[in-house]
Amino acid sequence: MKRVCEKCGVEKEIEDFTEKKDCCQSRTHVCVSCTKKQRAKRYLKNKEKILKQAKDRYIENRESILKDANERYAKNVNGRRDKRIAYSKNNRERIRATSRKYWSKNKEKKAEKDKRYQEKNKVFLAGKKKEHYEKNRESYSEKGKERYVNKREVILAQNREYRVKNKDELDEKASVRSKARVENLEPVYIKQTIRGQTGLRNKEITQEMIEEKRELLLIHRKLKEIREWDHANKI
Ligand SMILES: [Zn+2]
DSSP: EEEOOTTTTTEEGGGGSSSOSSTTTTTTTSOOHHHHHHHHHHHHTTTTHHHHHOOOOOOOOHHHHHHHHHHHHHHTHHHHHHHHHHHHTTTHHHHHHHHHHHHOOOOOHHHHHHHHHHHHHHHHHHHHHHHHHHHHHSSSSSHHHHHHHHHHHHHHHHHHHHHHHHHHHHHHHHHHHHHHHTTTTTTTHHHHHHHHHHOOOGGGGGGHHHHHHHHHHHHHHHHHHHOOOHHHHOO
């Protein structure tokens, strides 16, 4: 079935007209894209008024709006996560291609990003490297092994010296890293929180618990943000 839009005069499929919420399942006579355009136009024209109305409504119904929002948010935690996971799984190639394209166009940014990543994950990467070596130890030739061991002693000594010399700077860096762990809700930090609150040990904390705790912490942060916003706006 088709219908001609009263606004743009184009004949379109009936699905391009919104179903009305009335008894008879009738549809609008203006097509979806025209409706969107009208709505956008109306919004731009009355922006100030609309924003003020929304703000007034928020102030008036703050409690219930917050309650609803939080309930909806908490209820849909798993749904959102599943959606996120499914999306990246289903679009893996496309996401990768887009990302590759972007970074090949922004080489300088990529270099900066890589550097930041290296900085941020220095300890982790060093651990990985060591792990790799330990795992592939056998495949290193005797000579290579010897060279490695010798070099290792030198490097360890250099590291020790470096640590002593740059203690303040390194402490500062460690503190920045620790703040970042809190800021980004990294698993290490979340586990630490769970341990503190439950007395569980690391190996007893499951991935699911970490995810749940992360969502909770996010909600707390959101609420705090809202409270601060209210305070700043003297509500
Ligand atoms: Zn139209």
